[in-house]
Amino acid sequence: MPEVREGRASRFCSGVRERLGMMKEIAAVAAISSPMAQTITQQLTDGVQTALAKAGLPPAAVCPWEVPRQAEHGDYATNVPMTLARAARRPPRQIAEAIVANFPALGEVDHVEIAGPGFLNVFLSPAWCAEAVRRIIAAGDGWGRGDAAAGQRVRLEFVSANPTGPLVIVNARAAAVGDSLVRMLCAQGAHVTTEYYVNDAGNQFDALARSVDARIREALGLPSTFPENGYPGEYVMDLAGEYLAEHRIDTPAALEAHRAQKGLGAGDWLEHLGRYAVAKMVESQRRVLADYGVTFDVWTSEQRDVRAVGLPDAVIEELERRGLVYELDGALWFRATAFGDEKDRVLRKSTGELTYFAVDLAFHHVVKFGAAERVINLMGPDHHGYVPRMRAAMQALDHAPEALEVMIIQLVTLLREGQPVRMSKRRGEFVLMEELIEEVGRDAARFTFLTRRHDSPLEFDLAVATRQTAENPVYYVQYAHARIRSIWKQVAEQGIAVPAWDEVDLGVLTLPEEQALIKRLLQYPDFVAGAARALEPHRVAYWLTELAGVFHPYYRAHRVIQDDRRLMLARLALCTAVGLVVRNGLGLLGVSAPESM
RNA sequence: GCGCCCGUAGCUCAGUUGGACAGAGCGUCGGACUUCGAAUCCGAAGGUCGCAGGUUCGAUCCCUGCCGGGCGCACCA
Numbered sequence: 001m002p003e004v005r006e007g008r009a010s011r012f013c014s015g016v017r018e019r020l021g022m023m024k025e026i027a028a029v030a031a032i033s034s035p036m037a038q039t040i041t042q043q044l045t046d047g048v049q050t051a052l053a054k055a056g057l058p059p060a061a062v063c064p065w066e067v068p069r070q071a072e073h074g075d076y077a078t079n080v081p082m083t084l085a086r087a088a089r090r091p092p093r094q095i096a097e098a099i100v101a102n103f104p105a106l107g108e109v110d111h112v113e114i115a116g117p118g119f120l121n122v123f124l125s126p127a128w129c130a131e132a133v134r135r136i137i138a139a140g141d142g143w144g145r146g147d148a149a150a151g152q153r154v155r156l157e158f159v160s161a162n163p164t165g166p167l168v169i170v171n172a173r174a175a176a177v178g179d180s181l182v183r184m185l186c187a188q189g190a191h192v193t194t195e196y197y198v199n200d201a202g203n204q205f206d207a208l209a210r211s212v213d214a215r216i217r218e219a220l221g222l223p224s225t226f227p228e229n230g231y232p233g234e235y236v237m238d239l240a241g242e243y244l245a246e247h248r249i250d251t252p253a254a255l256e257a258h259r260a261q262k263g264l265g266a267g268d269w270l271e272h273l274g275r276y277a278v279a280k281m282v283e284s285q286r287r288v289l290a291d292y293g294v295t296f297d298v299w300t301s302e303q304r305d306v307r308a309v310g311l312p313d314a315v316i317e318e319l320e321r322r323g324l325v326y327e328l329d330g331a332l333w334f335r336a337t338a339f340g341d342e343k344d345r346v347l348r349k350s351t352g353e354l355t356y357f358a359v360d361l362a363f364h365h366v367v368k369f370g371a372a373e374r375v376i377n378l379m380g381p382d383h384h385g386y387v388p389r390m391r392a393a394m395q396a397l398d399h400a401p402e403a404l405e406v407m408i409i410q411l412v413t414l415l416r417e418g419q420p421v422r423m424s425k426r427r428g429e430f431v432l433m434e435e436l437i438e439e440v441g442r443d444a445a446r447f448t449f450l451t452r453r454h455d456s457p458l459e460f461d462l463a464v465a466t467r468q469t470a471e472n473p474v475y476y477v478q479y480a481h482a483r484i485r486s487i488w489k490q491v492a493e494q495g496i497a498v499p500a501w502d503e504v505d506l507g508v509l510t511l512p513e514e515q516a517l518i519k520r521l522l523q524y525p526d527f528v529a530g531a532a533r534a535l536e537p538h539r540v541a542y543w544l545t546e547l548a549g550v551f552h553p554y555y556r557a558h559r560v561i562q563d564d565r566r567l568m569l570a571r572l573a574l575c576t577a578v579g580l581v582v583r584n585g586l587g588l589l590g591v592s593a594p595e596s597m
Numbered sequence: 598g599c600g601c602c603c604g605u606a607g608c609u610c611a612g613u614u615g616g617a618c619a620g621a622g623c624g625u626c627g628g629a630c631u632u633c634g635a636a637u638c639c640g641a642a643g644g645u646c647g648c649a650g651g652u653u654c655g656a657u658c659c660c661u662g663c664c665g666g667g668c669g670c671a672c673c674a
Contacts, residue, residue: 066613069620079616082654092654116617117654162674204674331672342600342670349672356674384601385669408602411667418608451622452610455602457667459609464623468636473622475636483634490633530613542611545621556629556638575633597636 039146039525041065041076043108044122048080051102057088057095067523074113074121075519081118092118129518130509130570134501136521136577143521144584148529150189155372156182159289160197163281164208164231167288167433173458174378174409175433176449176590179294180537181376183588188532193371196296197363200278201303202356207231208281209274215240216273220252239277288434292442293590300367302359311362312354315397316347318365324396334361339392357386361393369399376405376535378454384408407535408455415461440465443591447474450541450589473545474591477582480548480555481593484579487560491572494561504569513554514574520547521581528588537589544585551578 038046045063052059060080068077081096088095096114103112110125136143158178161171178194185192199205210227215237217224226232249255264272282299289295306312316332319325324335330350334357337344347358368375379386387406394404414421414431421431436445444465451473452458468475491498509518524543531539560571583593 064614066616068617070617073617077616082616085654119617199674202674329672333672346672351672353672355672360674381602381668383669383674386674388600408668410602456610457603461609464609472636476622479634479636483637487633494633527613534614536613538611539613542621543613549621552637553639555633556635559633561633596634 039529040108040124040522041526043106044076044078047104047106047109048078048099048120050104051099052084054102055098057084057098060084065526068121073115073119075124076122077115078120078122079118081114081120085118096120124519124522126510126515127507129515129522130506132522133506133509133518133570133573133577134504137501137573137580140580141584141587143581144524144528144588145187146189146525146529146532148188148532149185152185152190152374153372154185154190154192154374154376155195155368156185156192156376156378157195157197157368158378159285159294160195160199161285162199162204163278163285164204165233165281166235167285169412169414169431169433169436169460170380170409172292172433172436172445173412173449173454174380175289175292175294176446177407177409177454177537178378179590180446180450180540180588181535183590184528184532184537184540187588188529190374193298194296195298195300195368198278198282198299198301200274200282200301201307201359203229205274205278205303206270208236208277209270211236212239212243212273212277213270216244216255219244220249220255222252235281236277239280242280243273243276288432288437291434292437292446300363302363305367306359306363307354311366312347312358315362315365316358319347319393319396322396334358334393334396336389336392339395341388341392345389357389357393361390364390364394364404365397365399369394369403373403374405375403376407378407378409381408381410405535410455410457412449413457413459415459415463417463418461421462436462443478444472444474446589447477447541447591448472450537453536453538473541475597476552477544477548477586478592478594478597480551481579481582481586482595482597483552483555484575484582485595487572487575490561496561496568498569498572501573504573505566506570506573508567508570509574511558513550513557514571517550517554517574517578520550521577524581524585528585540585540588544582544589547578547582547585551582 044065048063049059060083062083063078063080065076065078068074081092081099084095085092093114096118099120100112100114103109108124108128110123110128113121113123115121156178158181159167159171159174161167182192182194207227207229208231211230211232214224214226214230219237219240230236244250247258249258259269262272286296286299300306316325319334324338325347326333326335331346332348333344334347335344345357346355347361348354364375384406390406391401391404395401439462440448448460448465449458465472509515527543528540531537531543555575558571560568560575562568579593586593
């Protein structure tokens with residue numbers, strides 16, 4: 001078995017931890033932080049189960065908690081009495097009453113009510129909530145970490161654009177989604193290896209090589225015809241120009257001499273040019289992604305890491321051993337229909353060449369699943385028809401069908417002030433990812449991409465994304481952080497002494513706005529765990545916007561710095577906790593939390 | 598024709614994996630800066646969740662059919 005380059009997941013995760021960072025003011029306190037505590041819903045679930053046991057009722061298989069829309073319905077609600085009604089053969093309300101009567105005394109809970117057909121509405125204790133601010137600050141960047149993916153080895157491939165052209169808008173979307181997923185999964189205890197797959201073989205590779213060759217001949221004034229399926233973009237001319245410059249070739253004779261010196265015949269020459277072009281393209285892709293804040297643990301080469309080491313043949317043999325391969329019309333077929341695909345698929349064409357599928361299947365089976373139990377691929381919508389056959393192949397090779405998770409990243413429509421920006425890939429005109437970053441900035445670009453579900457098409461208005469107004473939620477959220485930092489600057493300038501948080505009386509945080517703010521912060525760990533489980537980073541973006549939407553009105557209405565020192569310190573603590581969570585959340589999205597704006 | 602995704606406020610989109618009276622931003626209209634940052638805040642108007650059935654105590658969510666839109670159906674990658 002060939003050596004598989006293993007990613008350095010730990011480095012990546014520690015990098016995230018670094019990026020999540022923490023504010024100076026809380027660093028000292030965080031040093032004495034306690035181990036990860038149970039989330040509030042876990043405590044409530046324990047309470048319900050205890051009550052059920054005491055009442056002689058069967059335990060609940062699951063105990064879903066939701067945050068009701070209406071405040072009258074409490075802070076958390078569950079429908080357990082209704083789901084249990086059938087098994088217990090008692091009406092839901094009776095079960096609810098039994099739970100309430102036997103509910104253990106929990107510090108977090110003020111009281112529990114029965115409502116509607118059989119809901120349990122839990123009201124949190126205001127004093128406990130106020131006190132919780134201290135724990136949030138103490139948890140620091142650990143607030144929001146969890147174990148939803150603890151110990152899982154995850155292989156996450158995203159972007160993976162062909163090395164035949166520069167990165168474009170949709171790649172920026174995939175990069176934003178993928179990178180955010182990495183951060184979320186790491187924060188939930190997963191060991192994630194990120195991977196970029198370079199398709200440096202096959203037809204597209206040949207087309208690139210021939211395109212560069214044609215441009216080189218043109219540049220030297222030699223007769224040439226541009227290949228039918230070649231790449232027309234200007235970057236191909238740049239590649240040709242760079243090649244000539246690097247090798248100091250400026251005449252046809254110099255080119256001949258160069259090729260002769262290197263012993264490059266017709267076939268070798270195209271291979272050589274192709275390698276050169278791919279290396280250049282990959283390097284530029286890597287640079288653009290790095291500018292975007294996205295790095296990969298592994299850059300896998302189709303040619304070097306899969307084809308050259310004979311993986312496809314090995315996997316085809318494996319399939320043959322299992323009797324899942326047959327020959328027809330001179331081609332070799334995989335019996336994909338035996339695993340739910342709509343038709344059988346060719347592994348080796350009658351020409352003797354491997355199909356893309358055969359190579360990709362070997363890549364998945366050996367390289368990806370050799371390194372992880374969970375394989376997540378982000379792909380474009382044009383590939384969704386490809387998924388069933390890959391899944392069929394994975395099943396044929398004994399992988400659980402759900403082990404391969406495919407996320408379709410939908411297309412991006414680019415607008416400027418509501419007007420479509422014309423793009424034509426055929427003519428080689430498109431808006432590049434680097435132009436996007438240049439124009440709107442990384443934070444705005446990434447956040448905007450994460451304000452939509454990954455599988456729904458996105459309209460990206462360049463003009464709006466550039467505008468630094470409320471139209472742009474990224475600034476709304478960042479502003480909350482900057483404002484909180486600004487309060488701390490004021491504290492420093494005015495020479496206000498702030499004691500250790502242990503000595504601050506948080507009990508004065510009794511305003512409805514303050515309680516609402518704290519309750520939101522308390523929801524955060526459950527929320528990000530849910531987003532990580534669902535692989536939906538956009539939820540975090542929405543949640544943060546809502547948090548900012550609770551904070552800004554509070555900030556406008558109530559002063560932090562004031563004569564009442566007790567109140568001031570308590571509010572300072574609350575604001576610090578809010579700033580911390582904003583920062584943690586933005587960190588999950590790969591968006592910065594600025595000190596000032 | 599078959600398969601997958603999508604139809605929610607004028608626009609762009611959320612809706613926590615079936616919950617209680619349907620949410621946000623923008624846009625529109627009307628207000629708020631001698632107070633820690635107005636990239637902010639307060640208020641108003643705006644809906645038959647594409648249509649019709651079904652399952653359920655309960656449906657925007659699940660099932661069926663229809664209408665409308667996108668994508669895919671290669672010995673391409």
